[in-house]
Amino acid sequence: MAQILRPSQKYLSKSLFTSIDIGLSLLLLMPTTALADAKNNNSNDPPPQTTGTSGGSRGCETQSETSLSSIPALILLAPSQIYGETLATRPTFAWFISNSASSQMEFRLYEYDQATKQSKLVKEIKDENFKSSPGIMVLSLSSPELLVGRRYLWQVELVCDANRPSGNPFAIAAMKVVPVQANLNKLLSQTNNVLNKAILYNQANLWYNTLEIALTSKDEPRLRELKMSLLEQVANGSETGLKEQIKVELTKSAIHQLQR
Numbered sequence: 001m002a003q004i005l006r007p008s009q010k011y012l013s014k015s016l017f018t019s020i021d022i023g024l025s026l027l028l029l030m031p032t033t034a035l036a037d038a039k040n041n042n043s044n045d046p047p048p049q050t051t052g053t054s055g056g057s058r059g060c061e062t063q064s065e066t067s068l069s070s071i072p073a074l075i076l077l078a079p080s081q082i083y084g085e086t087l088a089t090r091p092t093f094a095w096f097i098s099n100s101a102s103s104q105m106e107f108r109l110y111e112y113d114q115a116t117k118q119s120k121l122v123k124e125i126k127d128e129n130f131k132s133s134p135g136i137m138v139l140s141l142s143s144p145e146l147l148v149g150r151r152y153l154w155q156v157e158l159v160c161d162a163n164r165p166s167g168n169p170f171a172i173a174a175m176k177v178v179p180v181q182a183n184l185n186k187l188l189s190q191t192n193n194v195l196n197k198a199i200l201y202n203q204a205n206l207w208y209n210t211l212e213i214a215l216t217s218k219d220e221p222r223l224r225e226l227k228m229s230l231l232e233q234v235a236n237g238s239e240t241g242l243k244e245q246i247k248v249e250l251t252k253s254a255i256h257q258l259q260r
Contacts (some may be wrong), residue, residue, distance in 0.1 A: 019197055043046030046083050046174030047119075050153065052076035052237050054169035060103045060160035070099045071246055072238070076135065076160055077230070078173035079207055081120050082159065085178045086208035087201075089146045093139045093208075094215055095156050095171070096234075096250055097132045104159040105259075107139065112151045112174070125260050132158060135254035138215050142260065151176045175208060195222055200225065215255055 013029060054074035077094040078084050093107075107130070109123035122144055146152060157170035162167075184204050194217045201209040207230075214227040228251055235247035 034215055046081070046151075047117070047153065050081075050172045050174045052078045052080055052171050052173045053240065054158075054171045057148065060099055060101060060158055060169075071178045071242055071249060072171075072240065073097070073099055073169040074156060074171050075234065075238060075246065075250075076154075076156060076171045076173040077211060077234050078175070079233070080239075083151060083174045083176040084207035085176050085205060087178065087180050088209060088212075089177060089204060090143070091140055091175065091177075091208045092147065092212040092216070093141075094136055094211060096136050096253060097158075098249065099132065099158070100134050103132045104128070104162075105132050105137075106157040106159060108155045108157075109141075109144075110153040110155070111147075112153050114151055122152075130258075130260075133254075133256045135256060136215065136250070137258060138212075139258045139260060146177045148177050148179050152241055178206075194218075195220070198223060198226055206239075216257065 017157045052075060060073065075096040075098075104126075105125070107125040108121060110119040111122050112119045123141065125139075150157065152175050153172055155170060155172045156176065157168050159165075160168050181204070184200060187200055191197060191200075194213050198210055198213040198217075201213065210226070211230055214223060214230055217223055229249040232247055235243050235250055238246050240246070
């Protein structure tokens with residue numbers, strides 16, 4: 001795969017779960033060994049340039065508007081340096097926009113072949129109503145249905161100047177659709193409570209399932225703790241010297257939900 005995945009390309013070249021006590025809210029903040037193990041597993045290494053953070057600073061804002069910080073214009077809410085996992089074949093994606101001004105956005109989803117290092121475009125959103133708002137944007141897709149066992153790359157681009165796409169901030173993250181483990185499936189079937197489900201997903205290291213509940217469910221203290229923990233992980237994984245500032249911005253952000 002190429003060293004940098006450009007947003008406009010259709011085809012891109014090379015470049016334990018254990019039983020838990022559902023009532024223990026402290027499990028929300030416990031690290032999982034699966035996450036650490038994945039970082040040392042070459043088979044789980046995502047393609048290069050999937051840091052989840054856009055380059056540059058404030059993106060589409062003018063120099064006069066760039067004053068208080070140099071937080072990246074775009075930060076994907078995804079684990080850094082590993083494949084984030086999900087059970088959902090129609091997962092939810094989320095990202096943070098630091099720019100106060102609204103910009104045209106573009107979203108792309110690619111299926112990635114680990115063996116050939118080839119990526120094929122399977123979903124693109126670039127309509128005139130797809131625009132950014134400052135804060136966290138949550139995108140739920142109605143299609144396509146992703147395939148269990150497959151790996152995917154997802155990308156968000158801010159269109160600052162349609163005539164100079166090379167200057168547009170963009171970021172890429174990697175995800176994998178995994179089968180549900182029998183023990184987890186049994187526990188999930190025994191509860192309808194969203195907090196309990198979030199705890200189960202979190203302990204199974206299912207990033208995207210956990211994040212979806214944390215960002216879209218009715219606010220309540222223990223889910224708020226979970227959301228803060230996930231956002232802190234994103235901030236700590238950012239490749240900048242502004243981790244604390246990013247954490248503050250993420251945790252106080254408004255949430256905007258999108259359907260496509």
